[in-house]
Amino acid sequence: MVLRVFRWSPGSRERLQKYWVKARHGMTVLDALVELQRNSDATLAFRYACRVGMCGSCAMVVNGRERWACRTLLSNLARGPVTVRPLYQFPLIRDLVVDMAPMKNKMLEMKAVFVPGRRAMAGDEFAQIGSRSRERRAIDAAIECIGCGMCVSACTMVGHDPRFPGPAALTRVFTLQRDSRDGAHAGRSLAVLAEDVLTRCHGQANCTAVCPMEISPTDSILALRRRAVLRLLGIGPR
Numbered sequence: 303m304v305l306r307v308f309r310w311s312p313g314s315r316e317r318l319q320k321y322w323v324k325a326r327h328g329m330t331v332l333d334a335l336v337e338l339q340r341n342s343d344a345t346l347a348f349r350y351a352c353r354v355g356m357c358g359s360c361a362m363v364v365n366g367r368e369r370w371a372c373r374t375l376l377s378n379l380a381r382g383p384v385t386v387r388p389l390y391q392f393p394l395i396r397d398l399v400v401d402m403a404p405m406k407n408k409m410l411e412m413k414a415v416f417v418p419g420r421r422a423m424a425g426d427e428f429a430q431i432g433s434r435s436r437e438r439r440a441i442d443a444a445i446e447c448i449g450c451g452m453c454v455s456a457c458t459m460v461g462h463d464p465r466f467p468g469p470a471a472l473t474r475v476f477t478l479q480r481d482s483r484d485g486a487h488a489g490r491s492l493a494v495l496a497e498d499v500l501t502r503c504h505g506q507a508n509c510t511a512v513c514p515m516e517i518s519p520t521d522s523i524l525a526l527r528r529r530a531v532l533r534l535l536g537i538g539p540r
Contacts, residue, residue: 305384307387348399352372357448369512437480449470466502500527503520
């Protein structure tokens with residue numbers, strides 16, 4: 303099987319380099335890349351850690367679609383050469399390795415970090431949120447995000463408007479805005495009303511289509527929009 307792998311390093315030009323891999327039963331794209339690095343080209347750079355679909359570090363674009371390399375079987379791909387390239391929308395570091403800092407920075411800009419509420423600041427215990435409570439069920443899917451960046455790569459608005467926070471950051475904002483223990487709801491409510499935030503999402507749902515955790519950032523953004531409208535009307539939560 304032929305693999306066409308994206309290659310780039312500082313000072314060099316982008317290119318697709320062809321490699322030959324002997325495909326075995328059950329071989330994944332990550333298996334093929336590891337074999338190439340160990341036996342053919344030690345300079346090939348890519349990320350991986352757990353190899354079992356838990357960490358998300360091997361996210362890349364395979365045959366034009368964002369995927370986890372460790373869960374993508376070569377046998378499940380269309381016949382012909384397999385093209386592997388790094389995630390879109392992120393700065394390149396080398397070959398298939400990208401800089402994830404912009405996604406983290408967008409989360410910080412949107413205040414997408416937990417801020418203890420008054421009870422916690424006063425030294426009281428955190429409010430208990432049961433796994434079957436209505437509050438927990440509302441965010442049950444969204445909290446499974448592991449930050450692999452695939453949704454950001456697939457989002458055309460991230461590429462079009464650098465000020466748009468992106469689906470990962472807004473999904474995190476959604477979970478925090480529905481958390482009764484958090485004390486920064488008001489500040490985030492103002493942040494999402496900025497011109498380049500909620501209104502920039504065009505609802506194409508590319509982010510939802512590629513999420514390996516079956517999360518729908520589209521639904522999270524729509525929920526934030528409804529919450530923002532109710533707040534503007536003076537009838538919703540802060």
